Amino acid sequence: MFDFFRNNIKFLMAVLMLLIIPAFVLVGVEGYGTLGDDPNAVARVGGTDITRNQWEERHRNQIDQLLARTPGLQRAQLDTEASRFATLERMIDEQLILLAAQEGRFLVTDQQLAATLAQDPTIAQLRLPDGTLDLERYRQLLAGQGLTPEQFEESVRADLIRRQLIEGLAVTALAPPKLAEQALQPFLQRREIQFTVFRPDAFRAGIAISEADLKAFYEQNPNLFQSAEQVDVEYLVLDLQAVAQRITVSEADLRAHYEKTRVQLAAKEERRASHILLTLEPGASPEQQAQVRARAEELLAQLRQNPARFAELAQAHSQDPGSAARGGDLGFFARGAMVPPFEQAVFALQRGAISDLVQSDFGFHIIQLVEVRQPPAEPFEAVRERLAAELRQQQAQLRFAEAAESFSNLVYEQADSLAPAAQALGLTVRRAQAVVRSGGTQPAGLAPALSNERLLEALFASDSLALKRNTEAIEVSAGQQLVSARVLAHRPAQLQPLDAVRPQAREQLLQRRSLEASRTEGQARLADWRQNPDAAQGRLSPAVALSRTEPQGAPQEVLRAVLSAAAPAADAPSWVGVDMGPDGYAVIRINRVLEREAPDAVRAGLERNQLAQLWAQAETQAYLRLLRARFEVEILQPRPAADAAAAS
Incomplete structure (x- = not known):
């Protein structure tokens, strides 16, 4: 339903940027620095170089990942000057975000880093029965990617720091209703049109090609008839x-490996536990923590006297909304699924036992181990x-x-x-x-x-x-x-004799002239019908209403032309011509602009959510522009010509 957000994101982001950027430029900014003279650097961000090798390796890895996910793509489609420069821009943005996060004293503790690594399924498979990491296999895994544990962990830490800052922007991104409507209105407008397409195939039969024409075309386009190098x-x-x-x-190696996998299989045991949680607010004072602990100890004392009341007390007192109604039941889970203090307590309990108080970032837990389930080992x-x-x-x-x-x-x-x-x-x-x-x-x-x-x-x-x-x-x-x-x-490539490529040359010339004829006829009809709209009577399709949300199968170039053309006057339509490349030339009559149909509640909510996401992206882009001015950014690589023209 909302493909239009993706297909037209560039346009919508431009609108949002116009609305957002003024709020950021109130902050003082510094100018760009002068170019450096390090021949290996392609950019410099806050005094830190991005080298050519780093750039090329990053771009190559990104292309490899895309090709692995989408086999039909060709490297030549992805490895363009524009895409290479886009990779460099992303690397600059990442470094800017890291600098801003460091300036704002964003930190990732060793515990946070360990928790993130523990959630990685590949690393989770390297755990030993006691829950610790098999460091040798961990090093081997990273060595296969050309990394040391220190390099990998530092990159994860940097990524977590960047994520803290970006997620903070996303959480605070609010789209005021009036501004949201301003942004959405250009997208949701509908226009009623009629059209006709002058297709090249309709003109083929009337085109004659002489030997002289063929020879001239061959001589003027030698690159079309080269043999492959x-x-x-x-x-x-x-x-x-x-x-x-x-x-x-x-x-012997097989037997040893079998025993090791049996141990690893034991490490995959799952445990079913119930808990009672009394929550602690972030930043709770020592007095508040003491009060919550005292309440938890009272509950624990009751359970020591009568463990059978666990479900009853969990329903009555647990502040975990996901499990309280089920008597605190958390179901089965394996190592790595819970926060470390909770996990350590669960896997240290005997079946039916109740833990002492366990404190985590969520608060105080009382845990009962209900059941243990272990995968069976297969015969050697x-x-x-x-x-x-x-x-x-x-x-x-x-x-x-x-x-x-x-x-x-x-x-x-x-x-x-x-x-x-x-x-x-x-x-x-x-x-x-x-x-x-x-x-x-x-x-x-x-x-x-x-x-x-x-x-x-x-x-x-x-x-x-x-x-x-x-x-x-x-x-x-x-x-x-x-x-x-x-x-x-x-x-080397060589020009093939005309006799060897005569059929191909004739077909290419015929296609080119047919296309030119369709374009000429379409432009002539457009000029005529603008002056005399009645002459188009019977030549156009039935009326159809188009919008970005309901394009009615219209190609993107047609949709863009229709929605960007001048609105028709009350007493006269507006006209637009669209060059459709090899498909010919379209002449379109725009009859009227239609009011947007009021969305139902579900659709309106989805629209607001989509816009909120894009608003957050736009705020992030505005913030990155601010950072490019605050920190000294030097791009030592020329911008591709097409991008440079678009930026000017």
Whole structure:
């Protein structure tokens, strides 16, 4: 229902920014600093450099994540000058938010950091039976991503600090009703239109193409008729799965791993508990805490005398709205699901036992352990193959990380051949012919690694073509596959003879002229009908009402043109023409502007919620503009031409 918020977010954000920014510019601001002279820096924020390597790695990782989630995308679609610059802008914003949070003395304690890490399902799997973290496996997990525990934890801490500040802005973002209506009104306006489309196909039959026309078109557009530039290459692949297949697992290792998994399975036991909670307000004074503790101790004393009253007292006194009505029952949960003090108490209890008072950030708890449920262990023989695969994978990850470093060094240090790296690591050099640039049609059967956009870019780089040296080691799949390649032969793109491309040339010229004819006819009818609206009688579609919320299937370019055109006068329609690219030319008559239909209560509430989210985003953008002025920000990378034009 509310796709219009997403499709038109740029427009709505512009409206909101006009409403919000004046509230921020009352704060004093400083000017931008002068450009630095560090050749490796692409931006400087408050004296901290963002280096080219950091920028490129961040952009590459973002593209890899997008490609992994959406296989149909091509790297060339994502790796544009504009998207690269957008990545840099995001990195600048993140650093600005961190600086502002540090200035405001935002802190993340070690306990908060530990609680956040404990909620990560991958890290949760590394817990030992006593609830502590298996530090060796933790280091191995991070090493596979090129991180140390200190680096990873510092990045999580910084992210939590930034999140505190941004969430604070979101909580305080309020859209006053009048301003909200001003922002929504342009979106919810409806216009009644009639239209016709002059399509290129309608003009094809009337277009004649002579030999002279064809030859002239061929000569004027040589780039359309070039053969694809090609290279023959040799390449070397280091693959995690191939490493794993060469690993032999001993019976003793399998048995030891089985015992370890049994222990880990025991650590996954679930416990069912009930509790009585007496809450403490944040910042409660010592006197207030003492009063709440005294009430909790009275309840505990009653339970010591008669444990069977637990559900009764929980219903009567617990201040946990989620469980009080159920007699304090919290259901089953595993380690990592509750705050640490509560969890430690639950997993230290015997079935049926009642804890002493447990204090957490929520208040004082009295806990009763109701039931223990533990997953059954499978027999060794039933899980032998799975355990062997797990062990091979674990060992392969370690060996792959070591081999990856050697692979990268060898292809770089002995750049005139892949043979030394292949011999040192027991790999096979393979060959491929007629490989073309990214976006072209590759030969059938080409190895998937050679279709990687980064590798193709490296192969067709000028130094690779001229010197025929190894490319750098390129990560095709994060932590799983590296590839390096070298050009053996290069065949530049060449203009193909006219006779070889005659059918394609004729079709392209016919399409171009058909499109020009449709555009010419559409523009002529538009000019005529503006002067003589009656001449359009019978040529236009039935009337239909369009809005951003109900586009009626209209393309975005048509919708934008209709809603941005001048409103019709009371006694005369307004007209607009829309170039629809290869689909032709549309002529649209705007009959009248229609009042917005009053929304029902549910829809109005959804609209307000959507707008509140966008209002928070707009306030965040306004705040970031303020920060760019408060802290010295230097962007040392030229803005892409299209962005620069839009910004001017």
